[in-house]
Amino acid sequence: MADISPLIAALKSALPPQQVLTDSDTLQASSHDTWPLSTKLKRLGCHDYQADVVVNVTGEQQIQQVLALATAHDTPVTPRGLASSVTGQPLPTRGGIVLDLSTMSQQREINTTNMTVEVSSGYNGGKLEDELQQMGWTLGHSPQSLYQSSVGGWLSTLATGQFSSYYGGIEDLITAYTVILASGEHIRLKASPRAAMGPDLRQLFIGAEGTLGVVTSVQLKIFPLPQTRLFDTLELPSVEAGLHIMREQAMAGLRPFLLRLYDAAEARHAMQNPQQPLPVMFIGTQGIDGVARAEMDALMAIIQRHGGRSLGCEGVQGWMQRRFDFSTVEKRLDTPGGYAETIEVAHNWDGIASLYHALVDILTPLAGEVLSHFSHVYPQGTSMYMILLGQEQDDRQAVEKLRRIWQETMNVCLAHNAELSHHHGGGLIRSPYARQSLGSAHLLLRRVKQALDPNAILNPGKLGL
Known part of the structure; x- marks a missing residue:
């Protein structure tokens, strides 16, 4: 890469200088997320994917300024939230600028009539969930990284949570969001509550890992806290029996909020019992009391047909208490x-x-x-x-x-x-396999990339781009 000092000088001229960081510790930190391989490399002092400059932005105008300067200096920009990624999405493969979105102004707007909440993309997911629960609401989105991840990161990585069988993945929970293109153009994508004016363009940036634009705010559905929650822990004769149960309940249209099948090896960890001999399944139903109980009865009937045996609630309730523990x-x-x-x-x-x-x-x-x-x-x-x-x-x-x-x-x-x-x-670790995995669809991804980011400055080296 060419001498980056003119770009750094331009960034310090356009933004408060204290937001433009080039110290060794900050640059080395930009080379790591929570990907296990990255964690081991950090222990070895290897910082292979390192920014030349980290810019802490506080709002959309600053993002636009950074992107304009990056384009003028032909320098890559890698968006970064709370860096809870476990596959290397926020690591800069070609140096350049790491755009730190975790420093954006924390904005939150709740609309209980429409049952939505809108927050800035760097908002901590666990903080938001706690705030909503105090008001009797929930996001329904509960990844293990809830308290370590940002709302914008959920969108950018196509995240899903532990209760997805009931609430759906992040693609089902987003109602609107804003994104800034590499050109600096500000785009609002929405459907309220649904729209039929061409393709659903909201899907374009969901899972794009910052390669097509920089997400700045996200509007999500919120749900009232459930009236009733019921749990059980089942011991099963085999993994295959558990898979049959999962398929049959889906075929029957049941919606348990919790449905987890552990093989015998992981069951010993999940049950915290080194003597656990067989696979186990954690189940939970929720909602209006009568509906939750009816779904539990229907699910138990399917489980019993496949040889499942109840072990009581202790196992699953223990997991519920430690489900964010990594x-x-x-x-x-x-x-x-x-x-x-x-x-x-x-x-x-x-x-x-x-x-x-x-x-x-x-x-x-x-x-x-x-x-x-x-x-x-x-x-x-x-x-x-x-x-x-x-x-x-x-x-x-x-x-x-x-x-x-x-x-x-x-x-x-x-x-x-x-x-x-x-x-x-995908991140860094799956990028070499992206073209084979996506097949002919990767051509479409490349065409979209070329149209939205013709200079290829946004998060290079991800998704096989």
Whole structure:
């Protein structure tokens, strides 16, 4: 890249100088998110994806100024929220500017009549959920990273939450948002409550990972807190029995807010019982009391037909209390030579079981523990998590093992024609596989990119772009 000092000088002239950061600690921090591989590289002092300058912006006008200067100096811009990504979305592959959106003015507007809330894109999701719950409302969106992630990040990575079987993914929860294009143009995308004037353009930037524009504010649905919640923990004879239950309840049109199937290996962690011998399922229904109870009865009838046995509520309620806890992975990563990874994929009903067995077979030699659960259910199929915990002699060997785990997993998923990501997005780690995964649709993505970002300055190196 050419000398960046003229750009830095121009940024300091256009913005308050204290918002334009070039100190070593800030630049090194820009090279990492919460991706396990990035965490291990940080321990090794490797900062491969590092900005030349970090700009803390407070509003849309400043974003427009930064983009105008970046275009004039032909310098890439990587938007960054709270950096809770676990696949490397906010890491700058070509240096340049990291645009820190977490410093934007915190704005919030609640409309209880229309049941919406609008916030600035850097708003912390857990903070927003707590504020809403104090008023008797909920977002319905509950990722494990709730208290570490931003609302704009949810949109940009096509996130989903633990209760998606009831509320849907982020694409179902967004009603409107604003985005600034690389050209600096300000765009408002909405449908109130639905619109039929051409294609639904709101979908264009959802999951785009900042490659097409910079999201500045998001309007989301809100829901009244449920009157009743019911829970149960079930022990099942096999993973296949659990998958049959998931498919049949979807076919019956049930809407449990919680539906999680753990294989025997992960069930021991989920139940906090090292002697747990069989897969378990956590279930929950909610809503008006009569509806919640009727759905629980209908779901239990399906479960019992497939050999499920109730273990009571203790297991699932314990999980509800610790469902934002990521410490098992964090502690392992903070151990010399320790490694851990969570890879989520998705597949149709006719392929998910064979994909599960294939991944367990190929990953078992690569980790001390290989755990799996299924947690987001649709009429056509389900998502699947593979969680790996292992130990090598040092961090360099751990890094190599993590890279091999990803390579093996992606290759198996491509061979099975599965979806390579369900809700963690593509980021850096999946970008090499994006074109093969999307197939001919990647041509459309490239055409859209060319139209909206002709100089290719926005978050290069992601989604196979």
